[in-house]
Amino acid sequence: MKILVTGGAGFLGSHLCERLLGDGHEVICLDNFFTGRKANVEHLIGRRGFELIRHDVIDPFKVEVDQIYNLACPASPPHYQFNPIKTIKTSVMGAINCLGLAKRVRARIFQASTSEVYGDPEEHPQREAYWGHVNPIGARSCYDEGKRCAETLFFDYHRENGVDIRVVRIFNTYGPRMLPDDGRVVSNFIVQAIRGEDLTVYGEGAQTRSFCYVDDLIEGFVRFMAQDATVGPLNIGNPGEFTMIELAELVLKKVGGKSRITHKPLPPDDPKQRQPDITLARKHLGWEPRVPLEDGIERTIAYFRKVLQAN
Ligand SMILES: NC(=O)c1ccc[n+]([C@@H]2O[C@H](COP(=O)([O-])OP(=O)(O)OC[C@H]3O[C@@H](n4cnc5c(N)ncnc54)[C@H](O)[C@@H]3O)[C@@H](O)[C@H]2O)c1
Secondary structure, three states: OEEEEEOOOOHHHHHHHHHHHHOOOEEEEEEOOOOOOHHHHHHHOOOOOEEEEEOOOOOOOOOOOOEEEEOOOOOOHHHHOOOHHHHHHHHHHHHHHHHHHHHHHOOEEEEEEEHHHHEOOOOOOEOOOOOOEOOOOOOOHHHHHHHHHHHHHHHHHHHHHOOOEEEEEEOOEEOOOOOOOOOOHHHHHHHHHHOOOOEEEEOOOOOEEEOEEHHHHHHHHHHHHHOOOOOOOEEEOOOOEEEHHHHHHHHHHHHOOOOOEEEEOOOOOOOOOOOEOOHHHHHHHOOOOOOOHHHHHHHHHHHHHHHHHHO
8 A cells, every 4th residue: 555654754653654664565754854853764765665755734735645644743742832833733734634635535544643632531541432621721732632623623524524534542652763852751761861860750750651662552553544343533552550650760770870760840731640441442453562661661771872872
């Protein structure tokens, strides 16, 4: 197949492009390089079937493809809050442009939605049927509400125009090619520990998150696109739940050195807990995560050691 990946030069997008090429598909990687980097896909440039296009999803585009994966959107709070209006435009206008294209060329289209659509959840773990608890006017709303609106658009195009959609809600994912300065907790802790700095924990550190290793996530994406039982929304993530203190201690143990844990005040609207219910992914995709946190953290540490040494 010929497959378009928007946001293909980002953290998840670059792993997805690599996987799809490896499966024998042709891949068009479209990115405006806001948070993505050419270095993430450098090893794919020149490979048969790979094409890289600099383009902003806010502007319409035309390509002939069989499938579309729409991943374009800054994903970490410092990046999506850098220009909040641009963030919501990327989610909403990007979705409209991708859906218009999917409708025209009759492509199956995948939306990278997020567990942030659940907000600060009052249900735990979160099932797909839960409608969420989201602040519509806060600092995180440009991302959360942008993604919620994109989901609405996907389901309206599906109902009104028969567009063949797949909507996935991604929970915290980590691994090689995260940006060292993107403010996400796994990369923060690892980079601080490698640099010998103290690890910053926000609040008491009792808030929990579930962390999925990137290879597990990408396997879930590909299986979701290959099946017809459900269009979603479908949670994909690792249900293993860890407090921020537990994660910080694991990173300290694996990196070694003299760093210690320090505390800073919690940012506004920071969810206290987040854990996917993956019953539907197990049922429809036969999928569940395989990489234990310790192994994934070791692979990610190895990546950051290389990147930080090179800089
Ligand atoms: N990594 C996670 O834990 C996670 C969790 C939930 C949802 N997601 C979603 O998955 C997708 C990929 O996230 P990621 O972690 O790889 O983040 P990322 O920031 O590494 O990737 C996003 C990519 O989109 C590109 N992009 C941003 N705005 C664009 C625009 N207007 N036009 C074209 N390209 C644009 C960026 O340059 C980047 O390459 C995002 O949609 C994100 O919301 C990720």
